[in-house]
Amino acid sequence: MPNISAKGQAMPESPIRKLVPYAEKATEQGKEIFYLNIGQPDIKTPxxxxxxxxxxxxxxxxxxxxxxxxxxxxxxxxxxxxxxxxxxxxxxxxxxxxxxxxxxxxxxxxxxxxxxxxxxxxxxxxxxxxxxxxxxxxxxxxxxxxxxxxxxxxxxxxxxxxxxxxxxxxxxxxxxxxxxxxxxxxxxxxxxxxxxxxxxxxxxxxxxxxxxxxxxxxxxxxxxxxxxxxxxxxxxxxxxxxxxxxxxxxxxxxxxxxxxxxxxxxxxxxxxxxxxxxxxLETPQSYFNEVIEEYVQRRDTLIQGLESIPGVKVAKPNGAFYCIAELPVSDAEDFAKWMLEDFDYNGQTIMVAPAQGFYSTPNTGNNQVRIAYVLEQDNLKKAVEILRKGLEKYQAK
Known part of the structure; x- marks a missing residue:
């Protein structure tokens, strides 16, 4: 078989999308997933x-x-x-x-x-x-x-x-x-x-x-x-x-x-x-005013929820619609996979992006995840509760 290029072998997987096969399997098992891994807004296109x-x-x-x-x-x-x-x-x-x-x-x-x-x-x-x-x-x-x-x-x-x-x-x-x-x-x-x-x-x-x-x-x-x-x-x-x-x-x-x-x-x-x-480009400023107000409310809902979980720390963002959270785990990627493969709370689970892939320095960000607050507030509250329950069970393994 001809060889794959060294460049191709060195190409990193996306931490945002690499867990998609686990999410697909979870969906096949009937779980509802709250996708916090990707910056896909649910705001309507103008x-x-x-x-x-x-x-x-x-x-x-x-x-x-x-x-x-x-x-x-x-x-x-x-x-x-x-x-x-x-x-x-x-x-x-x-x-x-x-x-x-x-x-x-x-x-x-x-x-x-x-x-x-x-x-x-x-x-x-x-x-x-x-x-x-x-x-x-x-x-x-x-x-x-x-x-x-x-x-x-x-x-x-x-x-x-x-x-x-x-x-x-x-x-x-x-x-x-x-x-x-x-x-x-x-x-x-x-x-x-x-x-x-x-x-x-x-x-x-x-x-x-x-x-x-x-x-x-x-x-x-x-x-x-x-x-x-x-x-x-x-x-x-x-x-x-x-x-x-x-x-x-x-x-x-x-x-x-x-x-x-x-x-x-x-x-x-x-x-x-x-x-x-x-x-x-003809979109009125009122569209952005409403969107920004919505994201501020989502951010505050998410941050307040995350800070209420024992052992979780979060860096409060002032822009975009992401945050980095530190979890009380040693391997956030293993935890993220486990949440999709082995855990649900009332038939629901979450998908997050392990933060290690957002670093170039090896063995950095191992206990961090990126969370995108692109879901409406009620779903963010549900996602936070699922994270809370998941961490409790994962730590008790």
């Missing part, structure tokens, strides 16, 4: 986006420009300008999800063997994207105790080598929900300028900032035009995960010209999804 697909009069589903519809890029630039980001349509390439934007970014700014510094825990697929690009992830560990705030700049600086090409952050954070302050972005900006690096910011959760806090984008940072690369997506903003539309944004013309070659190689982003995404 009707204007659904209607744009339903009511279009296309006779040919043709390719678009490799950078995406010109009309969409113009309107998207207008959206950014309304939130005080100085972005023009030529600074934007539409991609097949934020994932492709990250792949384009890594392909454009790194070579095999180069390094990217990332605060951990981080979005698990960064490991996969880095493996695809032949890039080494160099982690700098954020601390549970301070809510996963930006590690000290000195910790970043001592990791920089002649192979370092970029620092990558997610703001607000997945899986932590941490929202970086303007001061923290300014500190990172000064660092990447000092060492002539790129600062790549995954900002797909930009709308989801709580407690009156404001999101500060790398694209708003003065003097960073040649260093800043922003990743964005419609998936979370408009509850359109299945549309698979994102974008790569930068003022650096060399980066955009290079990324465009990757865009041309994959031809174009999907037509119907661009139609929906362009229409979604």
């Amino acid at each position: 009707q204007v986006a659904l209607d744009a697909v339903k009511n279009n009069d296309l006779e040919i589903i043709s390719y678009s420009h490799s950078a995406g519809f010109a009309s969409y890029r113009e309107k998207l630039a207008g959206y950014y300008q309304r939130v005080n980001l100085p972005i023009e349509s030529e600074d934007i390439i539409i991609t097949t999800g934020g994932s492709e934007a990250l792949l384009f970014a890594m392909g454009s700014i790194t070579d095999p063997g180069d390094e990217v510094i990332i605060p951990e825990p981080f979005y698990a697929n960064y490991n996969g994207f880095a493996t695809s690009a032949g890039v080494e992830v160099v982690p700098v560990q954020a601390k549970f105790e301070n809510g996963f705030a930006l590690p000290p700049i000195a910790e970043f600086e001592k990791l920089i080598t002649d192979r370092t090409k970029a620092i990558l952050i997610c703001n607000p954070g997945n899986p932590t929900g941490y929202l970086y302050t303007q001061e923290e972005i300014e500190q990172l900006s000064a660092l990447v300028k000092k060492y002539d690096l790129f600062l790549v910011a995954d900002e797909v959760y930009r709308e989801f900032a709580y407690e009156g806090l404001k999101h500060f984008s790398v694209m708003a940072q003065e003097g960073l035009d040649e260093h800043a690369i922003m990743i964005d997506s419609v998936s979370k903003r408009y509850s359109m995960c299945g549309a698979r539309i994102g974008c790569l944004v930068s003022k650096n013309k060399a980066v955009m010209q290079t990324a465009m070659k990757f865009a041309q190689a994959r031809l174009s982003p999907p037509t119907f999804a661009q139609i929906a995404s362009e229409a979604a």
